[in-house]
Amino acid sequence: MATLKDVARAAGLSITQTSRALNDHSDVNEMTRKRVKAVARSMNYQANISARKLVTGRSGMVALVVPQTPELPQNGLFIEGVAGLSAQFSGRGMQFVLHVAGNDRPITEVYQRLIGNGMLDGFVLFSPCDDDPRAAFLRDHGIPFVVHGRIWPDADHAFFDIDNEGILYQTMDHLIGLGHRRIAFINGQPGHGFASARMRGYLRALHDAGLSPDPAIVSEGEMTEARGLLTTIGMCREGAPRPTAIICSDVRLAKGVYRALEALGLSIPGDVSVMAHDDHLPQLRASAFFPALSVTKAPLRDSWKPLTDCLTGLLDGRPLAQLQIVGHHELIIRNSTGPAPAGGD
Known part of the structure; x- marks a missing residue:
């Protein structure tokens, strides 16, 4: 098996230079890094962790x-x-x-x-x-x-993050622009960074629009289809003013919301508009919902x-x-959002 010394000799570099090239150190130019890696691959070189630690101070x-x-x-x-x-x-x-x-x-x-x-x-x-x-x-x-x-x-x-506060503010701004005033929010677990940021965006949008939050249509917890279903049924129970729009922190929650609204005989978006954040998981495509789900999208x-x-x-x-x-996200408006129904304030 080839050693680091063998790769260095074949590349015409010192052992330290070769090690730093293989470990993508910024003081080695890209052409040299590519050349050294090509030599290492041709020799089937596998780094010895203990040796690497001694030479570079890092194990990799x-x-x-x-x-x-x-x-x-x-x-x-x-x-x-x-x-x-x-x-x-x-x-x-x-x-x-x-x-x-x-x-x-x-x-x-x-x-x-x-x-x-x-x-x-x-x-x-x-x-x-x-x-x-x-x-x-x-x-x-x-x-x-x-x-x-x-x-x-x-x-x-x-860190690498997305603008979770901005995502919720933008979603709220879209729905408020459509005339919605009673907008429910089904969020993730309280205390988690993304959920805290999204809650800030939701509350800031309400404040800027002169609206008051209603705890009856705000929910925090696990992001599962079952919770989306049960939470929506609870928010739309008879005798209570139901939301005209529901925002979900996750597409799995939105799938449960769709099931609940169908069971309750409520149409999307005629009775209730629905939006969600989409991490773009291949097994759960928001575009395949019926009607197609409006989302903020930031592929995981x-x-x-x-x-x-x-x-x-x-x-x-x-x-x-x-x-x-902070990475980018995209607002995609599909068929799950529409104007607030008459008398829905």
């Missing part, structure tokens, strides 16, 4: 830690995330490690054990909550990390490269300001 290994849950194997968002990140880090000659943690001990103890042997360069954090203890622990121990989302209130860390797959760039940039010492990235 990063990790994602997730808690064990019954639905984890069927979670499409999780599976797409792991596959996408693994491919991105592998393309940079790094190893991406998944660690599924038991629920029998605090999560910080899991991180403590993982960083104890010094073989991990950094971590990717999913599903951040406000004042996330994982980030506080890693920051206190000087361990690099990047967050998929933002940790409020300060967000003083590397667009997150993996910038997350990888942020963590490798952090390891290379790039300024934090360059490693806080």
Whole structure:
């Protein structure tokens, strides 16, 4: 098996230069990096982690830690995330490690054990909550990390996120422009960064339009089809003023909303307009809903490269300001939204 020394000799570079090229260090130009990687591939070179650690001070290994849950194997968002990140880090000659943690001990103890042997360069954090203890622990121990989302209130860390507050404000602005005044919001779990930001956008839009929030048509919790169905039935019960529009934080929730409105004999958008945020999962296409679902779209797959760039940039010492990235989203109006029904205020 070829060694780093063999690759360096074939490439006509020093061992240090070769290692830095293979690990995408910014002080090695792109042409040299491509040439060294081509030489390494032709020689079937596989990095020795211990040797890499001695030469560069880095192992080339990063990790994602997730808690064990019954639905984890069927979670499409999780599976797409792991596959996408693994491919991105592998393309940079790094190893991406998944660690599924038991629920029998605090999560910080899991991180403590993982960083104890010094073989991990950094971590990717999913599903951040406000004042996330994982980030506080890693920051206190000087361990690099990047967050998929933002940790409020300060967000003083590397991240890739979308403008969740702006997404809800834009959605509300569209519906208010159609004459809707009683707009329900079915959000994600309270305390999670994206859900907190979306709630801020919802409340800000109401305030700017001179409208008061109604707790009876605002719900926070798991983003599942079943919850979308049950929540909608509760909001549209007899004797209560029903919403003329419903915003969902996820397309799975919207699928449940559609089922509920059909069961209640209410039409979309004649009786109730529906909008959602769409992560663009292939197995649940908003355009295939009937009627086609109006959405704000930010494909999840667009997150993996910038997350990888942020963590490798952090390891290379790039300024934090360059490693806080807010991605784009798109507003797509389809057939699920229309003017508020007469007398629906």
